[in-house]
């Protein structure tokens with residue numbers, strides 16, 4: 596099983612990302628950190644793109660993207676084919692988006708959640724398996740939207 600997680604952030608979330616990175620590593624995962632690596636102002640789509648490329652290329656199985664709100668990261672990630680990114684600020688949603696939506700990217704906001712909740716979100720997300728079965732048809736419908744958009 597691929598136990599590699601890609602993580603990324605913008606300048607609003609560097610401190611929290613480093614805590615999340617250490618936490619994910621402590622759970623036995625290998626982490627690819629696509630940046631940012633400084634507090635200098637930067638643009639979240641660059642880091643969402645870098646992380647999604649790792650997932651699309653098979654180097655990472657899941658991703659975690661953090662910006663100020665998580666919203667910009669999720670918007671940018673969801674522009675990528677095959678990426679299902681969910682911005683969550685409660686553990687129920689973080690768990691359910693793995694279970695039902697097969698979300699392959701978890702996003703949250705460093706200006707929205709504190710460290711404790713962030714690590715709980717990560718646990719809820721990473722410790723949950725996709726159920727498949729009846730949910731696969733719906734995930735396939737998401738892929739069909741991508742196919743239709745690509746053909747327009």
Ligand code: RB5
Nearest residue numbers: 607662663664666667668
């Ligand atoms: C940066 O100030 C902020 O806009 C960004 O981190 C994010 O919250 C965007 O969605």
